[in-house]
Amino acid sequence: xxxxxxxxxxxxxxxxxxxxxxxxxxxxxxxxxxxxxxxxxxxxxxxxxxxxxxxxxxxxxxxxxxxxxxxxxxxxxxxxxxxxxxxxxxxxxxxxxxxxxxxxxxxxxxxxx
Amino acid sequence: xxxxxxxxxxxxxxxxxxxxxxxxxxxxxxxxxxxxxxxxxxxxxxxxxxxxxxxxxxxxxxxxxxxxxxxxxxxxxxxxxxxxxxxxxxxxxxxxxxxxxxxxxxxxxxx
Numbered sequence: 001x002x003x004x005x006x007x008x009x010x011x012x013x014x015x016x017x018x019x020x021x022x023x024x025x026x027x028x029x030x031x032x033x034x035x036x037x038x039x040x041x042x043x044x045x046x047x048x049x050x051x052x053x054x055x056x057x058x059x060x061x062x063x064x065x066x067x068x069x070x071x072x073x074x075x076x077x078x079x080x081x082x083x084x085x086x087x088x089x090x091x092x093x094x095x096x097x098x099x100x101x102x103x104x105x106x107x108x109x110x111x112x113x
Numbered sequence: 114x115x116x117x118x119x120x121x122x123x124x125x126x127x128x129x130x131x132x133x134x135x136x137x138x139x140x141x142x143x144x145x146x147x148x149x150x151x152x153x154x155x156x157x158x159x160x161x162x163x164x165x166x167x168x169x170x171x172x173x174x175x176x177x178x179x180x181x182x183x184x185x186x187x188x189x190x191x192x193x194x195x196x197x198x199x200x201x202x203x204x205x206x207x208x209x210x211x212x213x214x215x216x217x218x219x220x221x222x223x224x
Binding site for chain 2: 004006009032034036041042043044045046049089091093099100101102103104105106
């Protein structure tokens with residue numbers, strides 16, 4: 001079964017705009033909620049993450065919003081830049097099973113200059 | 114600079130060959146993982162290891178095996194490569210607390 005549903009599949013945003021990517025999950029054993037960023041030819045890299053005891057975390061232009069009751073979390077990229085063009089993955093961690101990350105299908109973001 | 118190094122960026126193998134993908138990390142991490150990445154499917158976990166000589170099946174272990182003889186090295190083995198194993202393979206390691214460090218990946222083509 002699909003434990004993590006990520007949307008949208010792709011996103012085109014104008015430079016300076018806000019990019020929003022959503023992730024919905026089912027597994028209540030998830031205990032850590034990161035977003036990974038991947039550029040072509042590279043492995044994913046941790047971008048920002050949140051623990052379930054807070055509802056929002058901001059790092060520079062990147063913000064995670066977390067809604068535990070709805071089992072959803074989202075990534076907001078403010079003032080989006082062409083250098084933000086990449087694939088983004090939500091990847092909540094299963095705290096009950098080997099600390100494994102369960103990846104969403106990914107969102108391809110393109111920021112137009 | 115801490116690293117996860119995958120030995121090959123690109124590999125082309127024939128159907129039926131035994132294929133070895135190597136991964137080495139220099140961060141003294143206990144946990145290591147092998148994922149495959151396919152368009153529209155995200156990353157799917159093949160196998161992981163939380164200690165030397167220990168291994169656990171992930172979500173899609175069929176057709177694969179792994180070896181972890183030393184803490185820093187985690188190998189993925191395709192026993193008899195098939196065309197449906199053509200994919201990008203990513204290795205990752207972590208202390209288990211939170212963040213993963215990924216290698217740059219090996220793009221395997223089976224012909």
